[in-house]
Amino acid sequence: MDPASFSFAVIGMFLTCCKGYNILSDAYRAPSDAQDAARRVRIEGAVLAGWGEHFEIRQDLKEQQKDEKLRIYLMRGQTLHGVFDALCAISETFTDTRRLDMKYGVIFDYHRKGDRSPRISRDVQDLLDGRDRSRSPSPGELRRVDKMERKLRNYKTKMSLLEKCRWSLRGKDRVHNLIRDLRRYNDDLIRLCSWEAQSQINRGLPTLTLPHSKNFLDLHLMADAAEEAAQDKASPMVEGRRRIAEMARFKARVMTPFKVSNRFQARWRLLDQKDYVLLSTSGPSTLAASLRGQELVFVEWKSYLGNNHRADKLAEEQIHKLGDFLSVPHRPRDFRTLDCIGLFKDKSQDRYGVVYHLPDHLRNIPESTGSENRRIFKPSSLTDLIDNVDEVLDLGIRFNIAKKLMYSVIVLHTCGWQHKNIRPDNILFFSARPAASEKVKDYRKDIGRPFIMGYGLSRPDDIVAEQPEVHRQQREHPETPSRRLEQFELRKARVSRTDDGGSDDDDKKVSLNIYQHPDKIANPSRRFRHSFDIYSLGLVLLEIGLWQNLQKFDPGLWKDAYGFQKFVLTRLVPDLWGQCGSIYGGVVKECLTMKSNDLELADERHRRLAWSIAERLDMCVA
Numbered sequence: 001m002d003p004a005s006f007s008f009a010v011i012g013m014f015l016t017c018c019k020g021y022n023i024l025s026d027a028y029r030a031p032s033d034a035q036d037a038a039r040r041v042r043i044e045g046a047v048l049a050g051w052g053e054h055f056e057i058r059q060d061l062k063e064q065q066k067d068e069k070l071r072i073y074l075m076r077g078q079t080l081h082g083v084f085d086a087l088c089a090i091s092e093t094f095t096d097t098r099r100l101d102m103k104y105g106v107i108f109d110y111h112r113k114g115d116r117s118p119r120i121s122r123d124v125q126d127l128l129d130g131r132d133r134s135r136s137p138s139p140g141e142l143r144r145v146d147k148m149e150r151k152l153r154n155y156k157t158k159m160s161l162l163e164k165c166r167w168s169l170r171g172k173d174r175v176h177n178l179i180r181d182l183r184r185y186n187d188d189l190i191r192l193c194s195w196e197a198q199s200q201i202n203r204g205l206p207t208l209t210l211p212h213s214k215n216f217l218d219l220h221l222m223a224d225a226a227e228e229a230a231q232d233k234a235s236p237m238v239e240g241r242r243r244i245a246e247m248a249r250f251k252a253r254v255m256t257p258f259k260v261s262n263r264f265q266a267r268w269r270l271l272d273q274k275d276y277v278l279l280s281t282s283g284p285s286t287l288a289a290s291l292r293g294q295e296l297v298f299v300e301w302k303s304y305l306g307n308n309h310r311a312d313k314l315a316e317e318q319i320h321k322l323g324d325f326l327s328v329p330h331r332p333r334d335f336r337t338l339d340c341i342g343l344f345k346d347k348s349q350d351r352y353g354v355v356y357h358l359p360d361h362l363r364n365i366p367e368s369t370g371s372e373n374r375r376i377f378k379p380s381s382l383t384d385l386i387d388n389v390d391e392v393l394d395l396g397i398r399f400n401i402a403k404k405l406m407y408s409v410i411v412l413h414t415c416g417w418q419h420k421n422i423r424p425d426n427i428l429f430f431s432a433r434p435a436a437s438e439k440v441k442d443y444r445k446d447i448g449r450p451f452i453m454g455y456g457l458s459r460p461d462d463i464v465a466e467q468p469e470v471h472r473q474q475r476e477h478p479e480t481p482s483r484r485l486e487q488f489e490l491r492k493a494r495v496s497r498t499d500d501g502g503s504d505d506d507d508k509k510v511s512l513n514i515y516q517h518p519d520k521i522a523n524p525s526r527r528f529r530h531s532f533d534i535y536s537l538g539l540v541l542l543e544i545g546l547w548q549n550l551q552k553f554d555p556g557l558w559k560d561a562y563g564f565q566k567f568v569l570t571r572l573v574p575d576l577w578g579q580c581g582s583i584y585g586g587v588v589k590e591c592l593t594m595k596s597n598d599l600e601l602a603d604e605r606h607r608r609l610a611w612s613i614a615e616r617l618d619m620c621v622a
Helices: 003-025 031-053 068-072 079-095 097-102 120-128 141-144 148-164 177-192 196-208 216-228 238-255 259-265 313-326 366-370 382-386 395-414 466-478 480-491 504-508 518-522 532-546 560-580 582-592 600-618
Strands: 104-109 166-168 274-277 286-289 294-301 340-346 351-357 427-429 495-497 510-511
Touching: 003 031, 003 068, 003 079, 003 148, 031 177, 031 216, 031 238, 031 600, 068 079, 068 097, 079 097, 079 148, 104 382, 120 582, 166 560, 177 196, 196 313, 196 495, 196 600, 216 238, 238 395, 313 340, 313 351, 351 510, 382 427, 382 532, 395 532, 395 560, 504 510, 510 518, 518 560, 532 560, 532 582, 532 600, 560 582, 582 600
Parallel strands: none
Antiparallel strands: 104 166, 274 286, 286 294, 294 351, 340 351
16 A cells, blocks of 8 residues: 555544544543543543644544645554554444443443434444444455455444444443553554654643633543553653643632632732832832842732723722632643732722742842842843844744743643733743852843743633624623623733833823734724734744844834734745744744634634644754
8 A cells, every 4th residue: 555545544543533532532422420431531532632633633524634744654664554553453442342341341322312212223233232244344345445444444334333322331440441451552652653752742632631621620530530540650641641630730720610719729819019119110010029028029010990991890800810810829830920929909000910929049039139139130021132132042042932932822721811912021031040159140031931921911711602692782782891891901902002101191102012913903802812822922933033023123014913914924934944944934934824713613723733833843953
């Protein structure tokens, strides 16, 4: 069989295996006493999905399959037949109903909605009874059909029949054998990949497992299942399962209802503004001296005024949610933001101050030293570095910054939040940990540790699809609380301040926010999507690659947001190929051309695409 036909057979078998995983992991199809087994199957299904995403195999049949990467991979020695055999083993596990019953205690029953006594077709009845007529093809058929293609067709037929059935458990003890065998087959498949591929699949596993999980109890149980699966130290996916447990536990804390969180765990604290001496009262952020803790802290401001310039209770609730999110302890390792202490209310300026700890090594410096050398505590933004560092940073350092920013945004989206204001001014760098002989005044910025800040516009991710009726009601009742909050956020997102001041004069100095997605600027009523954050991040990656400040270009070169997007894609992005290589240039271009729509599945597709972009970004080395 030629490589093209073989890759086609592997893709078909992969999609068949995914159907099997979906049947057993679907929470709505699983009986109540089998929910734990369904969660464990879902984790193993994510491992297989991660393998497919790595080789750019699309589970959505409407998307065009790209098999170039898979075809090159399959030409490596024993990989050719090893991959197909591993996928066949998974398909056989799902479609052999007799073994499912006798060995694993999984029983399939035919079910037709609304019909208690359905007439079972002969094919379904034969499958449920263990009689598989496809195992005995005619001699003529054997000569006409290739062996692999025949296997693929048989598994597809049986899987389509099983999709019409419901399953139940006969004894919970035996289902652990099913999880163990599926894990072993998945591990065999992953071991055939290179070490780099295994690392990338491990890192992206939470993105494929957790986005649809919203219930905090289910997330805790998912974390327990992942931790148990991670006990197998010999598995090549042990790191990925640990990441699922870590991310699921964090997201569970994020999704915990407010009343429950107040009862069972401490979250954000309402601080007293009198306990903090602000070093500056203007700008979006400042340093402050804590009178109680005898340390310097970092403060970001978030206004609670509505469109009528009056206090908005809904805006305050949104700020409390933000404080609740940022105060969740034990964050994932890729989530690059400072530790939040709590909030205080600045009534004189109609705003809240979100208070953060500085990085650990800066917290240990005596406060008296800080008063004499305040500059070592003050962070520098990415914009500051680009404008003030005379020499372009080493390409490897710039790649490292880009990778950390990309994975941090992916973690944020996976946990159910959107940033909504990603820009170089909000990428901060603090002073590095000094050497033993280095004096305090000689501290340098830690370029390898970027922090994404500027959460003033952030909000939880509403993945519910917008219905036409909702749009009609919002048009008829534009003053609803949700509409006021949305318009309040949109007004702040569409403008950028020309300097760091916070006076009324600055409100008049309004310019186009070039880091916002043009679709959002053109239609402010659109719900914010993950693709908008990725677009903003793409512009940040462009600045990192070229080491140029986009805000320094003449605004007369474009008329509107779409004109700026065209200017960037035609005039600036091509330069990345020469300075940073084709992979980095392709990553930035894909971030800037990611399509946006208001469908519920769009965010799921964008999450997967973002992970695919991060994978390619990992390949950038210098």
